[in-house]
Amino acid sequence: MNDFELGAKYMQRRKSRPVQLGDVTVGGAAPISVQSMTNTDTSDVTATRAQIGRLIEAGCEIVRVAVPDKKAAKALPAIKQGLTIPLVADIHFDYHLALAAIEAGVDGLRINPGNIGGRDKVVAVVKAAQQKHIPIRIGVNAGSLEKDLLQEGLNPQALVQSALRHVAILEELGFYDVKISLKASDVPLMLTAYRMLAEKVDYPFHIGVTEAGTVFAGSIKSAVGIGALLSEGLGDTIRVSLTGDPVQEVRVAYEILKALGLRSRGAELISCPTCGRTRIDLVSIAGEVEQRLTLINQPLKVAVMGCVVNGPGEAKHADVGIAGGHGEGLIFRKGQIIRKVPENLLVEELMKEIDHIIQGRNGDEGI
Structure with a gap:
C-alpha cells in the first residue's frame, strides 16, 4: 500500500455536495484541487496570461484574478481565451463588475453577497450566474467581517455567522452552486471556524490561511492550518497564500497534500x-x-x-x-x-x- 492509499484509508473526508467549476469538480468524491491567484495587474493581459501559464506548469488547477475595476473586467475575455483551467473572478463592492465578469465567460465568482449592494443587486448577480451555470464562492475573511458581528470581538462564531448569512441570501434565491471559505491569519481561529461550519452545511470548503506571510514563514503556517483541516477530512480545494511568486503557492500546496498522502503529483x-x-x-x-x-x-x-x-x-x-x-x-x-x-x-x-x-x-x- 502506497502513501496515497494510506491517506485515503486513515482520513475520512467530509461528505460535501459537488460543485462544477469549468472542467474541475470541487467537493464530492473529487480530488482536493490546488488553486492560486495572480498578483499581476489584471488589466495587463500579457503579464497575467504569462503568470497563469507558469502556474499551470506548476500544477495549478484553478486560478483566480482580482477584478477591482472596469479595466480589469474588460481584460477577462482575453485572459480566458484558450485557458485550460477554470478562471475565477474576485469581486468586491461593485455588482456591475460581477455581471461583467459573468458576461466575459469566467468559470466562477468569489464574492461576499453582503458587500455588493442591496438585495436587488444580489438578485441580478445570482440570476446571471444561474443562467451561465457559474458557481459562487462565499469568501468570508476575518479582516472584513460585518461590524455587528464584531461586537464581542473577532471569534470563530463571527466567521461562521457571516458565512451563514451569505448562504441564506443565496438559498433564498434558489442558488446552491456554492463554495465557502473562512479565511483568517490566526490559525486556531480559522480551524475552529471551519470545524463549526462543517456541522451546519454540506457545501464544499475552500481552505487556506490568509495573509500567511513570506515563503518561509507562510509555508509553515499554511502547512499547519491547511494540514490540520485536511487530516480531519475537511477541505475540497486549497490555496496557500504567500507573499511572493504565486508559483511557490502551488508547490507548497502539493507538498502539503503529498505529506498527507492525498495527492501524488510530482x-x-x-x-x-x-x-x-x-x-x-x-x-x-x-x-x-x-x-x-x-x-x-x-x-x-x-x-x-x-x-x-x-x-x-x-x-x-x-x-x-x-x-x-x-x-x-x-x-x-x-x-x-x-x-x-x-x-x-x-x-x-x-x-x-x-x-x-x-x-x-x-x-x-x-x-
Missing part, C-alpha cells in the same frame, strides 16, 4: 538532517536535487541521505536515492545498490536513474 524528496557521519556536501546536493525535481510531474520518491546508515536501508521505500560516503556515494533503487560514484557526479547520476524510471513508466525503457 516528486517527493526525502533527505536526512545530516550529522557527524556525513562526509559529502549533503546540503548543496539536496538543494540541487530539490531544484531539479521541480521539473518532474510524475509521482516519485527520491532520497538524498548522508551516509549508509540512513541510506538504502532506511530509505528503501524510495524509488531512487543517494547514500553518501567519503567523497563518494551510492546510487540505489528500492533499497538495492546500483553503483558507486564520485561525489561530484552524484546529482547527475541520480538524475540519469530518475530518467530511466520515468522512461520505463512510459514504456520506453531499453529503447
Whole structure:
C-alpha cells in the first residue's frame, strides 16, 4: 500500500455536495484541487496570461484574478481565451463588475453577497450566474467581517455567522452552486471556524490561511492550518497564500497534500538532517536535487541521505536515492545498490536513474 492509499484509508473526508467549476469538480468524491491567484495587474493581459501559464506548469488547477475595476473586467475575455483551467473572478463592492465578469465567460465568482449592494443587486448577480451555470464562492475573511458581528470581538462564531448569512441570501434565491471559505491569519481561529461550519452545511470548503506571510514563514503556517483541516477530512480545494511568486503557492500546496498522502503529483524528496557521519556536501546536493525535481510531474520518491546508515536501508521505500560516503556515494533503487560514484557526479547520476524510471513508466525503457 502506497502513501496515497494510506491517506485515503486513515482520513475520512467530509461528505460535501459537488460543485462544477469549468472542467474541475470541487467537493464530492473529487480530488482536493490546488488553486492560486495572480498578483499581476489584471488589466495587463500579457503579464497575467504569462503568470497563469507558469502556474499551470506548476500544477495549478484553478486560478483566480482580482477584478477591482472596469479595466480589469474588460481584460477577462482575453485572459480566458484558450485557458485550460477554470478562471475565477474576485469581486468586491461593485455588482456591475460581477455581471461583467459573468458576461466575459469566467468559470466562477468569489464574492461576499453582503458587500455588493442591496438585495436587488444580489438578485441580478445570482440570476446571471444561474443562467451561465457559474458557481459562487462565499469568501468570508476575518479582516472584513460585518461590524455587528464584531461586537464581542473577532471569534470563530463571527466567521461562521457571516458565512451563514451569505448562504441564506443565496438559498433564498434558489442558488446552491456554492463554495465557502473562512479565511483568517490566526490559525486556531480559522480551524475552529471551519470545524463549526462543517456541522451546519454540506457545501464544499475552500481552505487556506490568509495573509500567511513570506515563503518561509507562510509555508509553515499554511502547512499547519491547511494540514490540520485536511487530516480531519475537511477541505475540497486549497490555496496557500504567500507573499511572493504565486508559483511557490502551488508547490507548497502539493507538498502539503503529498505529506498527507492525498495527492501524488510530482516528486517527493526525502533527505536526512545530516550529522557527524556525513562526509559529502549533503546540503548543496539536496538543494540541487530539490531544484531539479521541480521539473518532474510524475509521482516519485527520491532520497538524498548522508551516509549508509540512513541510506538504502532506511530509505528503501524510495524509488531512487543517494547514500553518501567519503567523497563518494551510492546510487540505489528500492533499497538495492546500483553503483558507486564520485561525489561530484552524484546529482547527475541520480538524475540519469530518475530518467530511466520515468522512461520505463512510459514504456520506453531499453529503447
